[in-house]
Amino acid sequence: MLQSLDALLVTDPTNIYYLTGFMGLAPDEREAYVLVTQDKLYLFTNPLYREQAEKIIQLPNNQINTNNPIPKEYIEISRENPLAIQIKKVLDALSLTRTIKVGFEENNLTVAEMHALKKDLDGFNLVPTRNRIEELRKFKRPDEIAQIKSACKLTDNCFDFILTKLIPGVTETEIAWEIESYFKKRGAENAFPPIVAFGKNSSQPHYSSSIRYTLDAKRSLVLLDFGARVNGYCADMTRMLFMGLPKTEWKKAYQALKLAQQKALSYLAQSFQYIDILKNQRRKISGAELDQLVRKELAKFGYPPYPHSLGHAVGLAIHEAPRLSIRRDEELKPGMIFSVEPGIYVPGQFGMRIEDLVLLTENGIEVLSKSTKEMMIL
16 A cells, blocks of 8 residues: 555545544544554544544554554644644654655645645655555455445345335435435435436436426336445445336336346356366456446347446445446456446436446355346336
8 A cells, every 4th residue: 555655644534434434523524634654554633533533543453454453543633733743743753864755645635735735744755646545445355345235235125115105196305215214214324315216307317306206106117226324335226116017118128228237247257257277367357348248238229328337336435446337447356346237218218227236256246236126017
């Protein structure tokens, strides 16, 4: 993670949570910082979080080096003892006869914050970095996998519950509220605002549910895209439902979509089970390759390419690396968890998407979303 650096300043709240377990009241604000050196992790936060921070530093830190957990230290910051001064004290202790290289997350730090750091940390070499922590987050530890599985199970249970609420006359926002309420009553949160789309609204991949639209008793379709967040870790699943007798074109589209997604899952499973005995290695597969395979499959049925990637990794954030996109040739490896979610969209008429979370293992794949994908007619 440090590579050629002497220290790395971490400012992204999600990365800080990953490294320490610290989560403030307002995660979008600067409530904590982390400085990682070769032999210690420093957590900086204000007195409001003193008790939480003191508990955190007592726990072993395995995220950076699983074989040799490094110790942590809590350093309090305030107006009288600002962050830059406290960081400088730590770095001064490291600085002997050479210039210390300090990395910072260039995708997260603002220009104003960067200028302030340069002023206050004069004499240190500040180096922009990208995705140092995100590269670690690509591969889920056993405890992370367990949390994501819990989130997926709760999402599956919520789907069964929502089936009882999809009655004629219910609004999209009422169903979205039922999903959120279900999670909160069980100590969880939404991983993202639920997408509940009735009828033609489903043709918009990232649709915002509305109170204006009610479920038609005679003939309609329902797209549900939602997921629970359990102890910070996300689930993500999309399912299609039909109210009344589905139109012939809906049936054809759904069957094509289901076959295309299954082809992707089967290809993944076969690729990760295949071992070249002569070379003693697994066949390599990329997200771009998988995305292209599904697009070609849907094109055989005459459907246009979907306007998003085939999938994305999921963890502490709902969208993580890698992406399964024809635009990004990223290799898929054991330990990754990502969505597989092809879609068919006919603007102004209807849209469909089927989405599961998949865990890649040394022996194949494990589909974490268990809800049925058989055509369901309410």
